[in-house]
Amino acid sequence: MNNGIFELKNVHFAYLGKFPALCGIDFTVYQQDKIALIGANGSGKSTLLHLLDGLIFPGKGTIRAFGRELKEDLFNDISYSRDFRKRVGLVFQNPEVQLFCPTVKEDIVFGPLQLGMDKAIITERLERLICVLDIKDLLERPPHQLSIGEKRKVAIASTLIIDPEVLLLDEPTAGLDPLTTRHIVDLLIQEHKSGKTLIVSTHDLHIVEELADTVYVVSQEKRIVKSGKPQAILADFQLLQAHNLIHIHRHSHEDTTHAHPHLHTEHH
Amino acid sequence: MKRANNFIERSLMGALSFLKESIFADELAARPGFLQSLDPHVKAITMFSFIIIVLFAKSMLLVMYLYVQCLLLALCSKIRLGFFLKRTWIFMPLFALFIAVPAIFSVFTPGEPLFRFQVSGIAFIITRQGISGAGLFVSRVITSVSYATLLSLTTKHFVLLKVLRVFKIPQVFVMVIGMCYRYIYLFMEIVENTYLAIKSRAGVIIRYRHGQHIVAWNIAQLWQRSYQLNEDVYSAMRSRGYSGEPVILNGVKTGKRDWFWLCYALTLVIGAVYFTYWRR
Ligand SMILES: Nc1ncnc2c1ncn2[C@@H]1O[C@H](COP(=O)(O)OP(=O)(O)O)[C@@H](O)[C@H]1O
Ligand SMILES: [Mg+2]
Numbered sequence: 272m273n274n275g276i277f278e279l280k281n282v283h284f285a286y287l288g289k290f291p292a293l294c295g296i297d298f299t300v301y302q303q304d305k306i307a308l309i310g311a312n313g314s315g316k317s318t319l320l321h322l323l324d325g326l327i328f329p330g331k332g333t334i335r336a337f338g339r340e341l342k343e344d345l346f347n348d349i350s351y352s353r354d355f356r357k358r359v360g361l362v363f364q365n366p367e368v369q370l371f372c373p374t375v376k377e378d379i380v381f382g383p384l385q386l387g388m389d390k391a392i393i394t395e396r397l398e399r400l401i402c403v404l405d406i407k408d409l410l411e412r413p414p415h416q417l418s419i420g421e422k423r424k425v426a427i428a429s430t431l432i433i434d435p436e437v438l439l440l441d442e443p444t445a446g447l448d449p450l451t452t453r454h455i456v457d458l459l460i461q462e463h464k465s466g467k468t469l470i471v472s473t474h475d476l477h478i479v480e481e482l483a484d485t486v487y488v489v490s491q492e493k494r495i496v497k498s499g500k501p502q503a504i505l506a507d508f509q510l511l512q513a514h515n516l517i518h519i520h521r522h523s524h525e526d527t528t529h530a531h532p533h534l535h536t537e538h539h
Numbered sequence: 540m541k542r543a544n545n546f547i548e549r550s551l552m553g554a555l556s557f558l559k560e561s562i563f564a565d566e567l568a569a570r571p572g573f574l575q576s577l578d579p580h581v582k583a584i585t586m587f588s589f590i591i592i593v594l595f596a597k598s599m600l601l602v603m604y605l606y607v608q609c610l611l612l613a614l615c616s617k618i619r620l621g622f623f624l625k626r627t628w629i630f631m632p633l634f635a636l637f638i639a640v641p642a643i644f645s646v647f648t649p650g651e652p653l654f655r656f657q658v659s660g661i662a663f664i665i666t667r668q669g670i671s672g673a674g675l676f677v678s679r680v681i682t683s684v685s686y687a688t689l690l691s692l693t694t695k696h697f698v699l700l701k702v703l704r705v706f707k708i709p710q711v712f713v714m715v716i717g718m719c720y721r722y723i724y725l726f727m728e729i730v731e732n733t734y735l736a737i738k739s740r741a742g743v744i745i746r747y748r749h750g751q752h753i754v755a756w757n758i759a760q761l762w763q764r765s766y767q768l769n770e771d772v773y774s775a776m777r778s779r780g781y782s783g784e785p786v787i788l789n790g791v792k793t794g795k796r797d798w799f800w801l802c803y804a805l806t807l808v809i810g811a812v813y814f815t816y817w818r819r
Contacts (some may be wrong), residue, residue: 321774324778326774326777326778349782352780352782353780353782356777356778356779356780357780360778360779361778363771363774363775363778365771368771368772368774368775369775371772371775371776381776381779381781382779382780383780385779385780385781385782386779386780429779430779433779433780
């Protein structure tokens with residue numbers, strides 16, 4: 272496959288036409304890529320993922336997905352819309368928003384039911400996900416009563432059950448403890464190995480190296496300012512510092528104070 | 540500024556989970572009761588026809604009969620009476636105050652005087668026709684509200700939306716109904732939280748204008764945020780393939796019980812029409 276599954280050319284987006292959220296994004300995603308978008312809060316990562324999921328549409332510039340330009344009226348065609356939603360899944364930044372059914376179980380099966388998938392397949396996938404994510408005890412509970420980590424897991428399950436080709440994840444590990452983070456990262460790596468394309472937004476630099484082959488740095492000016500291998504990007508302290516991804520640590524020892532840039536790639 | 544934002548955040552999140560609990564939480568709809576066991580279409584048709592009878596009824600007796608029937612249905616559907624009464628009577632003071640109370644006076648409803656009294660030189664006369672008209676009005680409202688509540692309590696949210704679609708009610712309309720419903724509850728929550736916030740920041744005794752200022756500012760912000768939240772939830776639904784036509788896991792088959800119930804409701808409708816329009 273020589274063409275990208277997503278091709279963005281000079282994409283601009285502004286909320287309500289006046290609050291700029293993306294200013295000239297060029298970016299191509301190929302099949303089975305593993306991409307991380309990093310950037311400070313408000314740099315436009317979520318907006319970009321919503322664009323890729325066909326929820327909002329560029330004000331200027333074009334997005335092509337699977338060889339066709341994404342346009343709002345394209346989604347009025349039920350068969351196109353179904354096909355697209357089956358191929359692309361998004362885990363929202365705020366699981367509060369993503370979970371709206373009375374019980375966890377209904378929330379997880381919501382997607383495949385809407386997409387008209389076979390009930391036997393749905394049940395089978397549900398069983399597998401329950402096992403992998405260890406959420407059996409949550410199934411009959413209302414999602415809004417869960418802890419943030421449990422909500423995240425359920426949100427991830429509700430997207431994974433659709434078994435999309437492209438997985439978009441908006442800060443999937445924000446606010447999670449190290450062990451749960453580990454589980455989720457492992458799960459995502461597994462999904463990538465089985466052939467999925469992965470696009471993750473995060474400012475958790477711990478997980479970037481594992482979850483990405485290519486890292487894009489999104490700036491406060493809502494542009495992609497740099498891309499490259501995770502090792503190269505993570506070693507560029509100046510760049511990371513300029514984008515609020517690391518901070519200078521000041522330590523006081525006995526009688527001296529010294530400062531050094533502080534990169535959160537290892538625990539200490 | 541910071542604190543105010545936290546307040547907004549908190550009340551919105553609170554409102555959201557409250558909404559989910561009261562509207563989406565289909566806990567009552569999942570109980571094994573009489574109405575829950577009916578085919579949702581049959582249930583919706585019969586509930587709507589009871590509401591229509593109530594709205595056109597001229598006899599207090601008929602309305603009372605339907606109200607008692609409604610309470611019995613609630614009981615048979617494993618809904619606690621206290622909970623049900625609280626939920627349905629909560630809107631009543633408003634109606635009573637603005638429509639029913641004025642209607643009992645002779646200015647609005649002329650007729651046979653029952654009581655009279657004077658307030659600062661103006662004579663007020665309460666009429667018999669006024670009282671019975673207001674009584675009928677209040678009982679009609681409460682009965683129809685009760686049936687509507689009963690239907691929504693015993694039917695799962697998505698099933699209800701689906702049923703409304705079967706009646707050829709346009710999708711936009713159904714969505715608007717859903718939205719309005721959510722906004723009403725959100726509004727009640729806002730009122731409560733705003734009150735608490737003012738109290739916590741300004742103490743119980745506050746100057747009216749100051750309080751008004753806080754309230755106006757908060758409500759403007761809240762509407763904006765709640766609109767955003769609604770949008771976001773809707774995107775999340777679309778992202779997982781929702782296209783306005785809800786799909787549900789298990790359809791219900793129409794059984795014997797449904798036909799009996801339908802026949803009973805039909806008889807009641809015919810009887811009511813006969814007594815209201817032809818017998819007199
Ligand atoms: N609903 C909205 N209305 C107006 N502006 C918004 C909205 N959502 C996001 N923005 C703005 O768009 C920019 C990008 O936001 P977002 O994509 O959420 O960034 P990130 O996910 O990187 O934190 C921010 O400046 C933010 O203020
Ligand atoms: Mg974001």
